[in-house]
Amino acid sequence: MRFIETWTSATLQAVRDLTPTIREFLLRPDHFTGAPYPIGSHIDVGVTIDGQPQTRSYSMVGEVDPQGYRIAVRRAPDSRGGSRYMWSLAPGARLNITQPASLVQLDWTRRQFCLIAGGVGITPIVGAAQALARRDARVVLHYAVRTRSDAAYLDMLEGLLGERLIVHAGDEGRRLDLERVFGGLPQDTMTLFCGPMRMLDAARRAWEASGRAMTDLRYETFGSSGLLPTEAFRVRLRGEGTEFVIPHDRSMLEVLNDAGHEVMSDCRRGECGVCALDVVGVDGEIDHRDVFFSEHQKRESRKICACVSRARGTITVDTLHRADVL
Numbered sequence: 447m448r449f450i451e452t453w454t455s456a457t458l459q460a461v462r463d464l465t466p467t468i469r470e471f472l473l474r475p476d477h478f479t480g481a482p483y484p485i486g487s488h489i490d491v492g493v494t495i496d497g498q499p500q501t502r503s504y505s506m507v508g509e510v511d512p513q514g515y516r517i518a519v520r521r522a523p524d525s526r527g528g529s530r531y532m533w534s535l536a537p538g539a540r541l542n543i544t545q546p547a548s549l550v551q552l553d554w555t556r557r558q559f560c561l562i563a564g565g566v567g568i569t570p571i572v573g574a575a576q577a578l579a580r581r582d583a584r585v586v587l588h589y590a591v592r593t594r595s596d597a598a599y600l601d602m603l604e605g606l607l608g609e610r611l612i613v614h615a616g617d618e619g620r621r622l623d624l625e626r627v628f629g630g631l632p633q634d635t636m637t638l639f640c641g642p643m644r645m646l647d648a649a650r651r652a653w654e655a656s657g658r659a660m661t662d663l664r665y666e667t668f669g670s671s672g673l674l675p676t677e678a679f680r681v682r683l684r685g686e687g688t689e690f691v692i693p694h695d696r697s698m699l700e701v702l703n704d705a706g707h708e709v710m711s712d713c714r715r716g717e718c719g720v721c722a723l724d725v726v727g728v729d730g731e732i733d734h735r736d737v738f739f740s741e742h743q744k745r746e747s748r749k750i751c752a753c754v755s756r757a758r759g760t761i762t763v764d765t766l767h768r769a770d771v772l
């Protein structure tokens with residue numbers, strides 16, 4: 447396991463609305479050291495949804511800040527309740543959070559970097575832009591939004607990158623053409639992407655079509671971004687006749703673990719694959735929301751990441767671990 451969760455108490459110091467739907471939260475852990483954390487780091491935050499304790503993962507915004515940890519949360523109507531909870535908080539609120547951790551590794555020896563952000567996917571990209579600008583690396587940031595008013599951190603990024611920031615605002619007719627962007631990059635470019643799942647799929651296809659090594663495209667997406675609406679679905683356990691309803695605001699991982707099935711997990715962001723379960727039947731459709739499996743594996747749907755992926759209808763899985771029989 448790559449993440450060792452160390453939970454600590456923190457105080458919400460301040461909130462700031464960055465756009466009508468994106469709010470920044472400044473959290474200060476009780477024993478804050480101000481130690482630097484790697485690019486692409488995130489923290490888990492303990493939230494309460496319908497009276498139940500749950501966990502949500504948020505990217506750190508920017509490099510280390512002496513005031514505390516910054517995260518930004520989009521108020522998502524399609525969310526499982528985490529954003530609603532976060533937006534209900536006022537300064538002074540107490541929270542439990544984990545230490546920052548990252549699965550993203552950049553090859554700092556590269557001469558050229560390309561950053562791609564879609565909407566609130568800008569959050570992990572801000573720190574990468576700061577680090578690369580500080581190292582005087584050759585970097586360009588393509589930031590795709592519906593309108594400029596949806597673009598968080600725009601002034602700061604303009605000050606940091608100048609003309610190396612290219613905003614693709616849909617309402618200005620400047621949609622991001624990934625094939626064109628990737629086609630024009632020097633061959634040894636390393637790209638870091640964060641955006642919704644549909645955009646990630648397009649980025650992977652365009653990257654592959656440009657003939658580059660897939661390992662040179664590093665990416666993150668959000669657990670809440672799928673191709674299907676976030677709705678309840680059913681999970682049947684192979685050989686047990688047991689069936690669970692996964693409500694719209696809970697993950698399959700949470701429901702199965704609460705029922706004693708001990709499904710292992712690590713990142714709980716769809717990145718590590720530790721929570722993958724064998725799929726033995728699909729009566730409906732799986733909505734793969736992880737970034738661990740390849741497109742080919744997702745089309746085959748022989749496995750599912752229980753932490754983020756969802757479904758429409760009923761799926762049958764093999765958890766391998768059986769609940770204790772009392």
Ligand code: FES
Binds near residue numbers: 719736751752
């Ligand atoms: S726990 Fe890492 S992908 Fe699910």
